[in-house]
Amino acid sequence: MDSRKTTLMAVLVAxxxxxxxxxxxxxFSVVRISSLKSLGVSDSEMLSTSVMLINSQxxxxxxxxxxxxxxxxxxGRLSVLFGSIILYSVGNILNxxxxxxxxxxxxxxxxxxxxxxxxxAGITLVSELISPKNRGYATTFVAFVGVFGAVVxxxxxxxxxxxxxxxxxxxxxxxxxxLRIAVAESHLFDKVKLSPASKGDIRMLFNNKDRFTRFLSxxxxxxxxxxxxxxxxxxxxxIGRTLGIAEPPSAxxxxxxxxxGLSIGDLLSGLLSQLIQSxxxxxxxxxxxxxxxIGVVLSKFAMTTxxxxxxxxxxxxxxxxxxxxxxxxxxxxxxxxxxxVTTAVPNLVRGSVIPATMLFDYLRTHxxxxxxxxxxxxxxxxxxxxxxxxxxxxxxQNLDFLEE
Numbered sequence: 001m002d003s004r005k006t007t008l009m010a011v012l013v014a015x016x017x018x019x020x021x022x023x024x025x026x027x028f029s030v031v032r033i034s035s036l037k038s039l040g041v042s043d044s045e046m047l048s049t050s051v052m053l054i055n056s057q058x059x060x061x062x063x064x065x066x067x068x069x070x071x072x073x074x075x076g077r078l079s080v081l082f083g084s085i086i087l088y089s090v091g092n093i094l095n096x097x098x099x100x101x102x103x104x105x106x107x108x109x110x111x112x113x114x115x116x117x118x119x120x121a122g123i124t125l126v127s128e129l130i131s132p133k134n135r136g137y138a139t140t141f142v143a144f145v146g147v148f149g150a151v152v153x154x155x156x157x158x159x160x161x162x163x164x165x166x167x168x169x170x171x172x173x174x175x176x177x178x179l180r181i182a183v184a185e186s187h188l189f190d191k192v193k194l195s196p197a198s199k200g201d202i203r204m205l206f207n208n209k210d211r212f213t214r215f216l217s218x219x220x221x222x223x224x225x226x227x228x229x230x231x232x233x234x235x236x237x238x239i240g241r242t243l244g245i246a247e248p249p250s251a252x253x254x255x256x257x258x259x260x261g262l263s264i265g266d267l268l269s270g271l272l273s274q275l276i277q278s279x280x281x282x283x284x285x286x287x288x289x290x291x292x293x294i295g296v297v298l299s300k301f302a303m304t305t306x307x308x309x310x311x312x313x314x315x316x317x318x319x320x321x322x323x324x325x326x327x328x329x330x331x332x333x334x335x336x337x338x339x340x341v342t343t344a345v346p347n348l349v350r351g352s353v354i355p356a357t358m359l360f361d362y363l364r365t366h367x368x369x370x371x372x373x374x375x376x377x378x379x380x381x382x383x384x385x386x387x388x389x390x391x392x393x394x395x396x397q398n399l400d401f402l403e404e
Contacts, residue, residue, distance in 0.1 A: 006184045007129045011138050013179050014122030017081060018146025020176055021118035024092050024169045025350075026150040026259070028057065028108065029234045030157030030252040031165055038162065039101055047238060049101055051357050054234070056105040058351045060112020065347030066202060068117030072124060072339025073200030076193070078185050080121035080339070082177065088114025089173030096166035119146070119326070120343025127330040128186040128338070132396045136327060140270025143323030147266060150259035154252040188400060192335045197402045199336045204403055211333075211403065213390060215341060218329040220387030221283060222349035223356075224290050225319035227380040230353035231360055231373055232297065233258045233312060242369045244302045249309060257309045258316040265289075265320010277395050279328040283321045283388055287381065290318035294377045298370055322346075331394035334403035356380065 028035075032050055041049050064084070072080040091111030098104045123139055130138040156165050198204065205215050232239060233254050240248035265286060273282035297311040330342040356376050363372035 009179075010129055010183050011126055011141060013081075013176075013183050014126050015142045015145035016176055016179065017085065017118050017122050018142055019149040019152075020085070020169070020173045021088075021115055022146050022149030022259070023153040023156075023172060024088055024111065024149075025057075025115050026255055027092070027153045027157060027165060027169050028053065029255055030154050031162035032234070032251060033237070034157075035104075035162040036101070039099070039104065041101065047235070048361065050234075051361050053101070053105055053108055054230070054357060055354045057108040057112040057115075058354050060109040060114075061116045061347040062351035062354075064113035064116025065120070065344040065351070066340070067113065069120060069340035069343030070200040070202060072117070072121050072343055073189075073336060076185050076189055077121045077125040077128075077339060078180070078183060080117045080343070081125070081180055081183070084114050084117025084121070085173050085176060085180075086114070087111075088118070089170045090114075091170075092166045092173065093170035096163040096170075116347045117343060119346050121339060123326050123330055124339045124342045125183075125186050127327065127342075128188040128335070128399055132398060135331075136270055136274045136324070136395070139327040139330075140266060140274075140323050143266040143270070143326075144263050147259050147263045147322075150262075151256050154256040154259075158250075158252050188335045189339075191400075192402065195336075195402070197336045197404070200340050201337075202340060204337060205341070211337075214332050214392075215345075217387040217391045218325070218332060218341065218345045219348045219352075220383045221328075221391065222322070222325045222346065222384070223352045223380045224287065224294075224377070224384050225322055225325075226349055226353050227356055227377055228290065228294065228315045228319050229258060230350075231356060231376065232294070232315060235369075236308070236312070239298075239369060239373065240305070240308055243300065243308075245305055245308060247305050249305050249312075253309060254312045257312040258319075261313040261316020261318075262320045262322065263316075265317040266323045267320075268317070269321040269324045273324045273327075273395065278393055279324055279331070279395050280388060280391060280393050282324050283328070286318055286321035286324075287384055287388065290315070291381050293318045294381070295374075298374050298377070328391070328394050331397040331399065332391070334401045335399065337403045338399070352380075 236254040237248045293314045329345045333341045
């Protein structure tokens with residue numbers, strides 16, 4: 001297979017890998033209520049138990065983000081793509097057999113570890129294989145295809161029993177392993193593995209002020225995306241009831257609309273970034289859209305269910321700078337730390353749901369669900385804007401460099 005076909009195969013496999021990653025990651029949000037009711041969780045305990053399970057999964061993502069990132073810089077990008085998909089596929093199959101919430105939480109934790117490696121390793125590999133001029137198009141394609149995994153997860157969760165849905169997710173992941181065989185390793189990694197430079201040394205992110213600031217800024221920029229998904233969309237039935245919607249929205253349907261919006265947003269933000277040749281300006285545009293849609297949807301009382309779904313779509317579009325911000329993270333760091341950062345950053349963003357949901361759950365008992373969501377949303381947007389200001393422009397960055 002020639003180099004061009006090998007590169008195209010890598011982009012396709014990364015896109016399909018992210019598709020399965022998103023499918024498995026969002027499946028819990030889709031089957032949350034049906035699975036917990038099946039396990040005997042009462043309505044009064046539904047929200048607190050849901051938060052506990054989401055945080056168990058996100059804790060796994062946090063830990064896995066560092067594990068797979070370090071392995072990606074030490075052992076190669078492909079080793080992570082193989083190892084992570086095996087772990088989260090087996091984890092989802094085991095989720096179909098749980099009989100209580102303790103088992104559920106433990107398996108979601110280990111599944112989260114597996115899910116942590118897929119996106120970062122895929123984006124790192126694609127970024128290093130594609131020319132600086134076309135890099136944004138390739139990563140946009142990966143994200144555009146990948147987010148449809150949530151749409152399929154919502155459809156599967158609506159059509160099948162929750163246990164069967166987990167079996168389907170695990171089967172999709174294992175079937176993807178066959179395609180992975182045809183993917184070649186990054187030439188930049190092959191080059192750096194022969195050098196004496198320190199590789200995947202996480203201490204390098206903390207022992208240098210400039211690197212540490214870059215790392216934190218890359219994380220903070222993406223926090224509003226997962227505020228919208230992790231709180232407004234995941235808890236859309238509870239938020240919908242508080243907003244006075246006669247027939248509260250289904251979380252599964254809200255996910256379909258939100259992720260359709262994310263796919264549109266990823267495509268638009270990626271193309272905008274390429275057109276104006278700037279990652280920072282493209283992200284700024286979509287942060288403004290996010291701020292407007294979050295403010296409106298949480299202030300629009302007595303809307304219809306259909307109107308809520310339209311706003312879920314718009315929330316997704318506003319958060320559709322996911323591909324641009326992860327591409328920017330990959331471009332900010334040298335080859336010997338790139339996989340560590342690019343894998344850790346999206347998972348730390350996903351993991352930001354832990355403090356966000358804890359603060360949301362705490363504040364709702366004092367100021368109500370809507371005001372609580374508004375406060376947490378405002379905090380996440382403020383942090384993101386401050387971080388974006390501090391980040392340097394990375395469009396067209398030559399990735400053949402090391403962190404010393």
